[in-house]
Amino acid sequence: MSSPILKLIAQRIALGLLLLFAVSVLIFVGTQILPGDVAQSILGQSATAESLANLREALGLNDPAYIRYFKWLGGILTGNLGTALSSGQDIASAIGGRLWNTLFLAFWAAVVSVPLAIGLGLLAVRYRNGFVDKLISGLALASTSLPEFFIGYLLVYFFAVQWQIFPGISTVYDGMPFLERMKAIALPATALTLVVLAHMMRMTRAAILNVMQSAYIETAELKGLSPFEIIRKHAFPNAIAPVVNVVMLNLAYLIVGVVVVEVIFVYPGMGQYLVDHVAKRDVPVVQAVGLIFAAVYITLNIIADIAAILANPRLRHPK
Amino acid sequence: MSNELEYLSRRVAAGKLNRRDFLGRAAALGVSAAFANTLLAGAAKAEGPVKGGVLKAGLQGGESSNVLDPALNLSQVNFNFGKCWGEMLVELNPDGTLENRIAESVGSSDDAKTWTMKIRKGIEFHNGKTVSPQDVVATLERHSDAKSKSAALGILQGIDKMAVNGDEVVITLKDPNADFPYLMADYHLVIQPNGGKDDPNAGISAGPYKVTVNEPGVRYGGEKFANYWQGDKIGHAAQVEIIVINDATARTAALQGGQVNMINRVEPKIVDLVKRVPGVTIQAVSGKGFYPFNMFCDTAPFDSNDLRMALKLAMDRDEMLEKILRGYGKVGNDIPVNEAYPLFPTDLEQRKFDPEKAAEFYKKSGHSGSILLRTSDVAFPGAVDAAQLYQQSCAKAGIKIEIKREPGDGYWSEVWNKQPFSLSYWGGRPTQDQMYSTAYISSADWNDTRFKRPEFDKMVLAARGELEQDKRKKMYGDIAMVMRDEGGLIVPFFNQYIDASGKGVEGWVSNPAQEMCGGYALSICWLAA
Numbered sequence: 066m067s068s069p070i071l072k073l074i075a076q077r078i079a080l081g082l083l084l085l086f087a088v089s090v091l092i093f094v095g096t097q098i099l100p101g102d103v104a105q106s107i108l109g110q111s112a113t114a115e116s117l118a119n120l121r122e123a124l125g126l127n128d129p130a131y132i133r134y135f136k137w138l139g140g141i142l143t144g145n146l147g148t149a150l151s152s153g154q155d156i157a158s159a160i161g162g163r164l165w166n167t168l169f170l171a172f173w174a175a176v177v178s179v180p181l182a183i184g185l186g187l188l189a190v191r192y193r194n195g196f197v198d199k200l201i202s203g204l205a206l207a208s209t210s211l212p213e214f215f216i217g218y219l220l221v222y223f224f225a226v227q228w229q230i231f232p233g234i235s236t237v238y239d240g241m242p243f244l245e246r247m248k249a250i251a252l253p254a255t256a257l258t259l260v261v262l263a264h265m266m267r268m269t270r271a272a273i274l275n276v277m278q279s280a281y282i283e284t285a286e287l288k289g290l291s292p293f294e295i296i297r298k299h300a301f302p303n304a305i306a307p308v309v310n311v312v313m314l315n316l317a318y319l320i321v322g323v324v325v326v327e328v329i330f331v332y333p334g335m336g337q338y339l340v341d342h343v344a345k346r347d348v349p350v351v352q353a354v355g356l357i358f359a360a361v362y363i364t365l366n367i368i369a370d371i372a373a374i375l376a377n378p379r380l381r382h383p384k
Numbered sequence: 385m386s387n388e389l390e391y392l393s394r395r396v397a398a399g400k401l402n403r404r405d406f407l408g409r410a411a412a413l414g415v416s417a418a419f420a421n422t423l424l425a426g427a428a429k430a431e432g433p434v435k436g437g438v439l440k441a442g443l444q445g446g447e448s449s450n451v452l453d454p455a456l457n458l459s460q461v462n463f464n465f466g467k468c469w470g471e472m473l474v475e476l477n478p479d480g481t482l483e484n485r486i487a488e489s490v491g492s493s494d495d496a497k498t499w500t501m502k503i504r505k506g507i508e509f510h511n512g513k514t515v516s517p518q519d520v521v522a523t524l525e526r527h528s529d530a531k532s533k534s535a536a537l538g539i540l541q542g543i544d545k546m547a548v549n550g551d552e553v554v555i556t557l558k559d560p561n562a563d564f565p566y567l568m569a570d571y572h573l574v575i576q577p578n579g580g581k582d583d584p585n586a587g588i589s590a591g592p593y594k595v596t597v598n599e600p601g602v603r604y605g606g607e608k609f610a611n612y613w614q615g616d617k618i619g620h621a622a623q624v625e626i627i628v629i630n631d632a633t634a635r636t637a638a639l640q641g642g643q644v645n646m647i648n649r650v651e652p653k654i655v656d657l658v659k660r661v662p663g664v665t666i667q668a669v670s671g672k673g674f675y676p677f678n679m680f681c682d683t684a685p686f687d688s689n690d691l692r693m694a695l696k697l698a699m700d701r702d703e704m705l706e707k708i709l710r711g712y713g714k715v716g717n718d719i720p721v722n723e724a725y726p727l728f729p730t731d732l733e734q735r736k737f738d739p740e741k742a743a744e745f746y747k748k749s750g751h752s753g754s755i756l757l758r759t760s761d762v763a764f765p766g767a768v769d770a771a772q773l774y775q776q777s778c779a780k781a782g783i784k785i786e787i788k789r790e791p792g793d794g795y796w797s798e799v800w801n802k803q804p805f806s807l808s809y810w811g812g813r814p815t816q817d818q819m820y821s822t823a824y825i826s827s828a829d830w831n832d833t834r835f836k837r838p839e840f841d842k843m844v845l846a847a848r849g850e851l852e853q854d855k856r857k858k859m860y861g862d863i864a865m866v867m868r869d870e871g872g873l874i875v876p877f878f879n880q881y882i883d884a885s886g887k888g889v890e891g892w893v894s895n896p897a898q899e900m901c902g903g904y905a906l907s908i909c910w911l912a913a
Contacts, residue, residue, distance in 0.1 A: 232641065331629045
């Protein structure tokens, strides 16, 4: 490994950190301009002026905004995400379990969807413009076009209510046996797979087809290689960069974009946690979750960038 | 014949005859299958509760930001779980009377100002300590502290001082209040060791179940407390579990799929569909909750009683009930109370939709131009549709209503109790006095109709201190008449609590006080073997 690559990678990571810092400012400002007031939201319709004042003071809402920002940033840098205003619980420990649940679901959805999408993409290229290609594209596009709540309800209707194969609600908890946990996430993972499948599959297909136009593919064909060999040895390695990009984008979606699926399947992940606390104006939690989501997005994008750099032979073998 | 059938049904309940054979014999005796099934259910009930097992409820109304502290309980999940682990001084029976729990007896002085509660001996907390009068006083102190965030702060404001006298708690009120025992049934007032002052979120009280799982917004679990003071009277299942399912469709699917045994909040629009699911029973009960249209009596144009009357008469209650609640409710009479309250004056005339009379009053008020009505999805389910229906019925009386749909975020802080004409909801209170004092007397914080009448306040105050029941009922009749004819409140309907129970669930007793058998569904139901 030579220095230009290391330098490029170091640059990407530094840029990522800078971006994360900028996002933290945005998140903080964004949460400040939300309408309404935390104390009011916690007490709801039954708030009196007296109890509002009590709560506001207890929550430290009377400090100016910039002081609260630096207190918050300082806390995060030392690993302290603060405590939730509404429940008084430590945010880090409350998020821990939920983040783990979200990652668990995203991981298994990715394990199923990524190889499936790429495999189907390869298959579609091999039989391009034929019946198989059209069938794969048609089904994948259809599943993507359906809104995820509809897919979710369809799955619940058939697999949970009619046939009772899988549970319709995916409540998971600590100490749940692994197999039971897998059974619980079967339906949400399937729904997520169906949602992200087409994007990755179509992108794989397009990227490889693009490469297939090149002269060296023609040469390979003339050499007498089989179509699969050509795709595997010559086309796919040169199409990795765009494919990795779209895979990372979808992985990020699996982690940060699953609110609807979580609600339908009652899955205790980050999305539901975020929504609950936005509704309660629980700013520290919203900030912490927002920052985690941003970090996930930025990290995955950095990985995609680095993979693209590494996949590029001109960068791997500088003159 | 009926004797033989009854004998057979008891054999089934005792497990000596299977269900199919029973139905076969019933058919041979010329009995319809439906009737035979009813007989079986009756026999199962008579056979007594089945002990053990896990009873699960899928409930709406829980968030990941919830805590166990009863003082901060506002949503359904905490309310229901609180009834599993918490024990109260007194509890509201389905018929509106009070049952003594931790308080063995409750008595008052002749002027209803000094109340004495004898604390039952030998009740054990989950942590092994014994419930003492000091714990009771500490609990009331914590909830009535002026700095307290307790939702029960308002109802305890009338307490002047508290003292322990042997095994009695003596409470002196600032003003006479004949309803005081009812206030003690407020679901926030769970008796905790040292009043929960040490750790309000510990989840320790003297209820039938001990807290074993506390995952806010996800699930809660409890196991039967071996030393529960009422023994096996309630708390039949060995374990109870609450799964938080805020999505209505997911909740119904979970009940259908058998993952939970009961659910709350079945939406009126799908009740008829849910009814058809085999094994599922809809449990609907009329409650005290209502959905008001609030007018500020001190703000133009609503300061004219003629205009208020016109707007009341222009409400087509029957259509509203049919279209918004699909009939699962009861029409209102522009007063904030109904038959679910003790001492309700039943002889009031029902106000009806009368566009001509409304037009007359409208003309008399001299108002012209449109009237702005604010609504939002969060006011109550169907509130936007309700506003539109009202707009149409008002048009029949020549009254022009302009609807403004407000965002749900901030509705309770910016619109309700701030704008002169808006939609809202009230969940009801234990007694009529509480309902009137909370929102319709001059000094009330939540006077969301700005109804400020010194004479009216005096009437409410006088009724509060009256211990003679018949006289009191008459007084509430007079109060209701003033409210109905001069108040700023339009009540199209009272809603129902619509829950559903699944296959094999027995022992359900609906309670108009609250959903899910008054929160006790998990404790009083059992799963038929």
